[in-house]
Amino acid sequence: xxxxxxxxxxxxxxxxxxxxxxxxxxxxxxxxxxxxxxxxxxxxxxxxxxxxxxxxxxxxxxxxxxxxxxxxxxxxxxxxxxxxxxxxxxxxxxxxxxxxxxxxxxxxxxxxxxxxxxxxxxxxxxx
RNA sequence: GUAGCAGGCUAUCUUAUCGCUUUAUACCUUGUAAUAGGGGAGAAGAGGAAAGUCCGGACACCAUAGAGCAGCAUAGCGGAUAACAUCCGUCAUCCCGAUAACUAUCGAGAUAGGACAAGUGCAACAGAAAGAAUGUACAGGUAAUGCUGUAGUGAAAUCAGGUAAACUCUAUGCGGUGCAACGCCAUGUAAACCAAUGCUUGAGAAUUGCUCGUUCAAUAUUGGAGGGUAGGCGGUUAGAAUUGCCAGGCAACUGGUAAUCCAGAUAAAUGAUAAGACUCGACAGAAUCCGGCUUACAGGCCUGCUUUUUUU
RNA sequence: CGGGAUGUAGCGCAGUCCGGUAGCGCACACGGCUGGGGGCCGUGGGGUCGCAGGUUCAAAUCCUGUCUUCCCGA
Numbered sequence: 001x002x003x004x005x006x007x008x009x010x011x012x013x014x015x016x017x018x019x020x021x022x023x024x025x026x027x028x029x030x031x032x033x034x035x036x037x038x039x040x041x042x043x044x045x046x047x048x049x050x051x052x053x054x055x056x057x058x059x060x061x062x063x064x065x066x067x068x069x070x071x072x073x074x075x076x077x078x079x080x081x082x083x084x085x086x087x088x089x090x091x092x093x094x095x096x097x098x099x100x101x102x103x104x105x106x107x108x109x110x111x112x113x114x115x116x117x118x119x120x121x122x123x124x125x126x127x
Numbered sequence: 128g129u130a131g132c133a134g135g136c137u138a139u140c141u142u143a144u145c146g147c148u149u150u151a152u153a154c155c156u157u158g159u160a161a162u163a164g165g166g167g168a169g170a171a172g173a174g175g176a177a178a179g180u181c182c183g184g185a186c187a188c189c190a191u192a193g194a195g196c197a198g199c200a201u202a203g204c205g206g207a208u209a210a211c212a213u214c215c216g217u218c219a220u221c222c223c224g225a226u227a228a229c230u231a232u233c234g235a236g237a238u239a240g241g242a243c244a245a246g247u248g249c250a251a252c253a254g255a256a257a258g259a260a261u262g263u264a265c266a267g268g269u270a271a272u273g274c275u276g277u278a279g280u281g282a283a284a285u286c287a288g289g290u291a292a293a294c295u296c297u298a299u300g301c302g303g304u305g306c307a308a309c310g311c312c313a314u315g316u317a318a319a320c321c322a323a324u325g326c327u328u329g330a331g332a333a334u335u336g337c338u339c340g341u342u343c344a345a346u347a348u349u350g351g352a353g354g355g356u357a358g359g360c361g362g363u364u365a366g367a368a369u370u371g372c373c374a375g376g377c378a379a380c381u382g383g384u385a386a387u388c389c390a391g392a393u394a395a396a397u398g399a400u401a402a403g404a405c406u407c408g409a410c411a412g413a414a415u416c417c418g419g420c421u422u423a424c425a426g427g428c429c430u431g432c433u434u435u436u437u438u439u
Numbered sequence: 440c441g442g443g444a445u446g447u448a449g450c451g452c453a454g455u456c457c458g459g460u461a462g463c464g465c466a467c468a469c470g471g472c473u474g475g476g477g478g479c480c481g482u483g484g485g486g487u488c489g490c491a492g493g494u495u496c497a498a499a500u501c502c503u504g505u506c507u508u509c510c511c512g513a
Contacts, residue, residue, distance in 0.1 A: 075399050
């Protein structure tokens with residue numbers, strides 16, 4: 001049950017996304033980059049994290065490739081988000097970006113995701 | 128059997144676990160009930176090109192949608208179609224191959240294929256001369272003359288010359304904007320909206336590129352409830368639909384009948400892991416919906432024609 | 440979803456409207472001026488005009504299709 005990734009946990013609001021890119025901070029571990037921003041109280045719901053995924057069109061011209069990479073990232077996030085939620089004090093909005101130029105394998109992506117989330121937690125705890 | 132060409136069909140599969148989108152019965156809770164909330168067994172879930180956006184429609188709104196000009200598109204003839212620049216048939220012209228022999232027949236293919244007997248323009252080099260023109264050599268001819276033939280230049284040389292994928296003319300068609308169209312709800316700022324009345328001006332503004340025409344029009348009073356904002360719902364998938372059979376037609380296609388329901392997302396749903404099979408898997412991801420065209424593309428299957436080999 | 444531009448020599452551009460010779464600058468090669476370099480002067484080489492097809496006697500130019508790159512609007 002905890003591994004599911006329903007609609008409510010997806011980042012959908014256009015305003016929130018714009019605010020995320022203008023005011024948000026970022027952590028990166030090649031080939032992934034995470035942009036995040038804390039959610040204010042009235043924005044936060046029962047959900048811990050709102051997450052979105054993006055692959056630039058400039059690097060992957062074919063829609064099939066972009067879709068596939070987004071699916072891989074989403075799958076990797078879905079499998080690892082439980083441990084993240086256990087250590088999070090407040091709610092956040094996430095946007096994952098893919099920076100690489102080639103099609104990744106799921107195993108590589110999974111490792112990168114693990115390291116990326118650890119770096120994120122460290123940065124949070126410093127503050 | 129082999130190789131090639133053309134056309135059509137197909138587009139890896141199986142199992143388990145975790146997850147995504149749509150739909151959803153039983154069930155649980157509140158409640159008299161309608162209903163509301165929870166729940167989630169099961170079912171369904173990208174393409175032949177979903178692509179390029181090159182044509183044609185459907186559908187929606189705009190009443191300043193009218194008239195004229197301009198502009199754009201099409202172009203043998205006949206048919207199909209909702210419509211088309213698509214498709215089918217056919218004629219003509221051109222090209223290739225075979226037969227046959229200097230002219231036809233057969234097969235395969237290509238064609239933006241109306242008009243230069245309305246006007247305007249254009250034709251490098253060569254050539255006397257490229258269109259209100261005339262001339263060299265030889266020959267012929269005349270009362271006389273480029274009057275006639277041949278040579279020569281050129282893609283084209285006197286003939287109602289060529290050229291319209293040159294302007295143009297003829298015929299036919301085309302209102303504009305596009306689902307982010309458009310309708311509704313919620314939130315909520317503010318007087319930027321609408322109607323009526325009255326007043327002044329006819330300046331200015333609006334529209335399809337232009338003209339005509341048309342419409343609006345400062346401010347004030349009264350009345351109405353509108354305007355902006357991508358937050359949500361509808362539009363949104365049952366259709367010029369698919370499949371089978373029968374009938375009509377040379378064909379494109381049409382009619383009848385039976386059965387079926389076959390994606391509907393909205394930062395945007397198909398993936399991951401493990402195992403197995405084979406021929407080892409190409410190009411590639413729906414976004415309002417259809418009909419075409421074009422482009423990309425591994426393998427497999429079917430049909431027809433041609434080449435060559437073997438057997439009868 | 441809609442609209443527009445671009446492609447010509449190694450690089451940057453003109454020529455395309457209105458069809459007949461492909462040109463300019465930088466760079467490159469050779470020669471000269473100088474004792475040498477730089478600089479200047481002269482000469483020269485180098486282009487499938489993105490690709491395919493068509494119209495035409497003739498196409499970078501006209502027409503059709505297609506590909507690449509880039510930009511704009513919602």
